[in-house]
Amino acid sequence: MSDRTPAEAARDIPEATVARLPLYLRALTALAEADQVTCSSEELATAAGVNSAKLRKDLSHLGSYGTRGVGYEVEYLRYQIAREIGVTHDWPVVIVGIGNLGQALANFSGFRSRGFRVVALLDADSQRQSEVVAGLAVRPFDELAGIVAEHGVAIGVISTPAPAAQAVADALVVSGVRSILNFAPTHLAVPEGVDVRKVDLSIELQILAYHEQRKAQPDALDDEVTA
Amino acid sequence: MSDRTPAEAARDIPEATVARLPLYLRALTALAEADQVTCSSEELATAAGVNSAKLRKDLSHLGSYGTRGVGYEVEYLRYQIAREIGVTHDWPVVIVGIGNLGQALANFSGFRSRGFRVVALLDADSQRQSEVVAGLAVRPFDELAGIVAEHGVAIGVISTPAPAAQAVADALVVSGVRSILNFAPTHLAVPEGVDVRKVDLSIELQILAYHEQRKAQPDALDDEVTA
DNA sequence: GTCGGTTTGTTCTCCCGTTCACAAACTCCT
DNA sequence: AGGAGTTTGTGAACGGGAGAACAAACCGAC
Numbered sequence: 001m002s003d004r005t006p007a008e009a010a011r012d013i014p015e016a017t018v019a020r021l022p023l024y025l026r027a028l029t030a031l032a033e034a035d036q037v038t039c040s041s042e043e044l045a046t047a048a049g050v051n052s053a054k055l056r057k058d059l060s061h062l063g064s065y066g067t068r069g070v071g072y073e074v075e076y077l078r079y080q081i082a083r084e085i086g087v088t089h090d091w092p093v094v095i096v097g098i099g100n101l102g103q104a105l106a107n108f109s110g111f112r113s114r115g116f117r118v119v120a121l122l123d124a125d126s127q128r129q130s131e132v133v134a135g136l137a138v139r140p141f142d143e144l145a146g147i148v149a150e151h152g153v154a155i156g157v158i159s160t161p162a163p164a165a166q167a168v169a170d171a172l173v174v175s176g177v178r179s180i181l182n183f184a185p186t187h188l189a190v191p192e193g194v195d196v197r198k199v200d201l202s203i204e205l206q207i208l209a210y211h212e213q214r215k216a217q218p219d220a221l222d223d224e225v226t227a
Numbered sequence: 228m229s230d231r232t233p234a235e236a237a238r239d240i241p242e243a244t245v246a247r248l249p250l251y252l253r254a255l256t257a258l259a260e261a262d263q264v265t266c267s268s269e270e271l272a273t274a275a276g277v278n279s280a281k282l283r284k285d286l287s288h289l290g291s292y293g294t295r296g297v298g299y300e301v302e303y304l305r306y307q308i309a310r311e312i313g314v315t316h317d318w319p320v321v322i323v324g325i326g327n328l329g330q331a332l333a334n335f336s337g338f339r340s341r342g343f344r345v346v347a348l349l350d351a352d353s354q355r356q357s358e359v360v361a362g363l364a365v366r367p368f369d370e371l372a373g374i375v376a377e378h379g380v381a382i383g384v385i386s387t388p389a390p391a392a393q394a395v396a397d398a399l400v401v402s403g404v405r406s407i408l409n410f411a412p413t414h415l416a417v418p419e420g421v422d423v424r425k426v427d428l429s430i431e432l433q434i435l436a437y438h439e440q441r442k443a444q445p446d447a448l449d450d451e452v453t454a
Numbered sequence: 455g456t457c458g459g460t461t462t463g464t465t466c467t468c469c470c471g472t473t474c475a476c477a478a479a480c481t482c483c484t
Numbered sequence: 485a486g487g488a489g490t491t492t493g494t495g496a497a498c499g500g501g502a503g504a505a506c507a508a509a510c511c512g513a514c
């Protein structure tokens with residue numbers, strides 16, 4: 001009934017907590033690179049930009065790592081969170097739609113370094129299929145099913161124009177992909193059990209614009225003729 | 228104290244509603260282009276991918292547009308939402324960091340068509356300053372303050388590497404920018420009154436990976452040695 | 455061994471957001 | 485004009501997340 005996946009609470013970790021775990025993972029990685037052995041919840045929370053009480057509650061959902069009176073062991077906690085998220089091994093990813101954004105995504109180093117590996121770039125435009133982007137040849141879109149099966153791809157990224165996105169999503173789902181990251185500015189309808197996360201640049205800007213407008217106008221609101 | 232802006236509820240429209248208004252605006256624009264004159268809440272909600280009751284409550288926060296027994300007039304409602312968001316006129320935007328992602332953003336047509344106009348591209352790398360991207364010359368970063376003042380820029384986009392992001396944010400704030408869209412994978416500390424929205428690609432992927440992992444494992448969880 | 459200081463894990467409360475369900479209000483047909 | 489049908493706007497119940505505050509647990513000193 002709902003647009004979100006209602007029974008997606010797989011075990012018992014709240015969705016809001018899941019969304020913050022990558023923040024903690026990143027902060028812990030930075031601490032580890034600075035050769036810090038232990039850290040307090042206060043320190044880690046500051047590094048991640050969240051409240052320390054929230055951090056402790058989040059971590060309590062995955063277990064009782066950490067020692068009272070001492071704090072958390074950086075490397076140990078980092079591994080535990082990585083394991084919980086599932087990025088102790090690499091996930092194969094395909095990117096569909098190799099325009100400006102798709103090329104930027106293919107070149108994005110953050111993927112490779114954080115548990116993801118781009119195994120194929122796909123595009124329906126035959127002109128792009130002669131190009132090589134980020135060391136990978138751009139391949140025809142109809143090779144999707146074979147590539148997904150071959151590499152065991154579970155995550156697909158859509159960076160096509162909006163009109164093509166739904167068809168691409170359908171094809172991804174048919175091929176067996178159950179998680180989609182959608183950059184196309186459109187709503188995707190997918191079957192139950194398939195997760196879609198949306199990144200929408202113009203929506204983010206419009207939200208900023210709303211607040212910006214409110215900052216500018218002190219309190220003039222009702223005195224407008226709108227016919 | 229908090230990392231979010233606590234007193235940002237400018238008037239009385241809930242934040243969750245504000246985040247959905249751009250969705251409705253987009254759906255209404257699509258309906259208008261299909262020459263549809265009126266639409267029901269059910270129809271608009273389906274197009275936007277949300278619940279119809281949620282849609283009606285959202286719209287009720289901006290006023291009582293719509294006619295019972297009939298629905299909403301597409302063009303009228305579209306204008307009202309655009310006015311509420313503040314995209315009836317264009318917002319000048321600067322993009323800082325013209326790497327792969329910055330170039331993709333500069334070329335993104337959705338900005339221009341949805342109330343935003345990129346007025347300048349900035350980069351600290353002098354090698355990039357000879358390039359022309361999306362019809363705009365890449366200019367030195369130290370011209371920021373002048374550009375912001377000249378065009379009345381209120382919104383800045385950061386697409387630099389993570390280590391440079393905080394310094395860029397500081398410079399934006401000093402120049403007078405009060406809204407920042409941050410693509411760098413790091414937490415930005417900004418003064419009260421400045422809004423930051425974050426788009427983080429690897430976090431989105433990690434959230435997908437978490438759910439994907441839970442789909443794969445039916446219910447094996449505690450039986451792991453972790454030392 | 456005991457005591458003080460420190461930090462985690464957890465409980466409790468409050469608030470925001472979602473959803474259901476229904477009254478109010480409008481149109482169209484007779 | 486009146487009634488049937490339709491759709492909006494909203495009141496109320498419900499669930500989840502945020503934050504404060506505190507008890508439990510650990511370390512180190514004496």
